[in-house]
Amino acid sequence: MCEEERAVILNASDVCKYYGDFCALEGVSFSIKENEFVSIIGPNGAGKTTLINVLTGLFKPSRGKVFFKDRDITGIGPEKLSKLGLARSFQLVNIFPEFTVMEFIKVAIISRQGKGTQFYHLLAHDKEIERQAQEVANLFGLQGKRNVLAKNLPQGDKKLLDIASAFALQPEVILLDEPTSGVSTSDKNKIMETLVSASKKIGIKSIIQVEHDMDIVFSFSDRIIALHQGKILADGTPQEFEKNEEVVCTVMGQKECFKIFSGLGKDEGSS
Amino acid sequence: MLSFMAIVLFILVLPRFGFQYASYLMLTFFGYGVAVLGWNLLFGYTGLLSFGHALFFAVGAYTLAFLMNKFSIFHMEAILLITVIISGALAALVGAICIRYTRVYFGMLTLAFNMLFYSFLLKFYYITGGDEGMNVSRPYLLGIDFLGIPKMQFLTGTYYYYAWAVLVIATLIMYGIVSSPFGHCLKAIRDNPEKATYLGIDIKRYRWYAFIISGIYTAVGGVLVAPVVGLVDPSMAYWTHSGTFVFMALLGGFVNFLGPLLGAVLYIFLQDTIMSLLYYWRFVFGAMLAFIVIAAPGGITGFIGSLMNKEETGV
Numbered sequence: 001m002c003e004e005e006r007a008v009i010l011n012a013s014d015v016c017k018y019y020g021d022f023c024a025l026e027g028v029s030f031s032i033k034e035n036e037f038v039s040i041i042g043p044n045g046a047g048k049t050t051l052i053n054v055l056t057g058l059f060k061p062s063r064g065k066v067f068f069k070d071r072d073i074t075g076i077g078p079e080k081l082s083k084l085g086l087a088r089s090f091q092l093v094n095i096f097p098e099f100t101v102m103e104f105i106k107v108a109i110i111s112r113q114g115k116g117t118q119f120y121h122l123l124a125h126d127k128e129i130e131r132q133a134q135e136v137a138n139l140f141g142l143q144g145k146r147n148v149l150a151k152n153l154p155q156g157d158k159k160l161l162d163i164a165s166a167f168a169l170q171p172e173v174i175l176l177d178e179p180t181s182g183v184s185t186s187d188k189n190k191i192m193e194t195l196v197s198a199s200k201k202i203g204i205k206s207i208i209q210v211e212h213d214m215d216i217v218f219s220f221s222d223r224i225i226a227l228h229q230g231k232i233l234a235d236g237t238p239q240e241f242e243k244n245e246e247v248v249c250t251v252m253g254q255k256e257c258f259k260i261f262s263g264l265g266k267d268e269g270s271s
Numbered sequence: 272m273l274s275f276m277a278i279v280l281f282i283l284v285l286p287r288f289g290f291q292y293a294s295y296l297m298l299t300f301f302g303y304g305v306a307v308l309g310w311n312l313l314f315g316y317t318g319l320l321s322f323g324h325a326l327f328f329a330v331g332a333y334t335l336a337f338l339m340n341k342f343s344i345f346h347m348e349a350i351l352l353i354t355v356i357i358s359g360a361l362a363a364l365v366g367a368i369c370i371r372y373t374r375v376y377f378g379m380l381t382l383a384f385n386m387l388f389y390s391f392l393l394k395f396y397y398i399t400g401g402d403e404g405m406n407v408s409r410p411y412l413l414g415i416d417f418l419g420i421p422k423m424q425f426l427t428g429t430y431y432y433y434a435w436a437v438l439v440i441a442t443l444i445m446y447g448i449v450s451s452p453f454g455h456c457l458k459a460i461r462d463n464p465e466k467a468t469y470l471g472i473d474i475k476r477y478r479w480y481a482f483i484i485s486g487i488y489t490a491v492g493g494v495l496v497a498p499v500v501g502l503v504d505p506s507m508a509y510w511t512h513s514g515t516f517v518f519m520a521l522l523g524g525f526v527n528f529l530g531p532l533l534g535a536v537l538y539i540f541l542q543d544t545i546m547s548l549l550y551y552w553r554f555v556f557g558a559m560l561a562f563i564v565i566a567a568p569g570g571i572t573g574f575i576g577s578l579m580n581k582e583e584t585g586v
Binding site: 056077078079082083087088090094095096097098099103106107108110111112115116117118119120121122123124126129162165166169 | 447448450451452453454455456458459462463465466467468469470471472473474477480
């Protein structure tokens with residue numbers, strides 16, 4: 001009902017990306033509204049990560065524009081984009097291996113507070129940064145591992161730390177590139193629940209994630225965008241997707257298709 | 272901490288115990304100490320390996336000689352201030368180009384600028400004195416000239432304490448820099464530049480700042496060493512001299528904040544001892560460098576650290 005009242009926060013307009021003759025994205029257009037949790041799905045090579053890279057300003061699209069809060073952000077680069085309020089996490093674990101959990105989170109907080117060029121006071125004496133870093137660590141359940149080196153954390157926690165640092169920027173929109181990839185099935189739901197609750201506490205307006213696990217997609221998304229061969233195949237609510245056997249089978253393959261339409265997926269998703 | 276302060280104070284009173292030659296060597300260390308601290312801000316903290324820092328060392332030494340010979344400026348404080356400005360400006364210029372690249376490309380570019388400056392010193396002899404270089408007079412310290420006392424007494428006396436103080440202050444400032452939010456961001460850039468960018472850090476700007484600070488430190492080191500040597504010549508800017516900073520930091524351990532300082536003092540004393548014993552001292556140093564890289568890549572401080580860890584864990 002309130003669908004129409006929500007403001008558009010991120011808008012991709014006719015985005016195309018070519019690598020030589022290969023077309024990775026073709027005429028992709030969509031809008032993300034405030035307070036939406038959107039999942040982007042698609043088989044390998046569908047253009048999901050390319051789309052995330054275009055949205056986060058890392059790649060300049062061959063054609064088309066990306067707008068964030070009505071501002072053209074096409075190809076402006078991740079550093080400027082993070083300052084505007086759009087952050088991301090990575091498909092592969094992307095950490096500062098020699099930093100402890102607290103030191104890691106502090107990098108994001110220093111950056112957000114614009115204190116990065118302060119070289120005349122000791123970081124250890126900055127109580128505000130310390131307090132905020134502890135808050136973020138607590139939100140992600142990392143309080144017991146504050147002084148553990150990032151490289152020594154278990155895989156799930158590394159992933160969580162990568163996401164936590166992006167959250168510490170307090171962005172308005174966050175893009176998560178396969179937040180649960182490489183993580184055991186038992187940890188997947190935990191990670192998703194943690195980041196959804198953390199996003200509410202931090203005040204993140206919208207989450208966009210690329211995800212392969214359809215249980216996660218159906219359980220957490222308000223909306224699903226299916227990519228196939230660089231084009232949008234379908235865009236709708238999880239309920240609409242569940243009815244559309246043809247699209248799910250094209251995008252996710254026969255195995256997932258069987259799981260979902262034989263009812264196995266639903267049982268796991270609702271538990 | 273107490274033992275560290277004891278060492279610092281012991282170094283201060285060294286000349287009082289009559290170790291005149293050791294004090295003379297320590298003087299060289301004070302200069303190289305400041306220089307290698309600067310070099311390591313780039314390598315140990317920002318992850319950029321410079322093969323061209325002899326450029327800045329020579330800029331410092333030549334600034335001192337030039338100001339003394341051409342402008343009759345002998346006040347050390349004025350010379351240091353002018354050196355900071357000149358080396359800062361030059362580092363800003365050279366750094367703006369070099370930091371656009373990383374890894375071996377960065378190293379090669381710094382080396383190229385280093386050799387450009389070396390050629391300049393050699394060829395523009397009417398400004399620089401060519402391969403003969405320039406003589407260095409005795410600087411005034413805190414507005415006082417010490418022309419009345421013998422040179423060695425001046426160097427291992429007043430100048431010793433002065434240079435010691437400069438090194439101590441430079442070390443404290445550098446410690447402040449690496450422990451600040453800025454230093455923390457540099458370490459983040461060193462460990463993972465891509466992630467740092469996504470966390471909103473302008474990595475090129477930070478690398479540039481680090482390059483400027485590093486250049487200034489190395490130039491100040493050159494200023495301190497010049498009166499000890501008594502002469503500045505183009506060999507100060509030769510590329511093998513840049514390798515000295517690399518060697519010092521690797522010897523002491525670039526991961527530890529004080530590692531490069533330990534490396535510098537060991538290098539200077541070892542070089543002096545081995546040179547007096549052997550003509551082929553470079554051969555010994557080459558073998559040492561190979562040994563460190565293979566057996567103890569963390570340098571001496573890294574090696575001691577790993578031994579202490581083993582003791583703690585009982586392995």
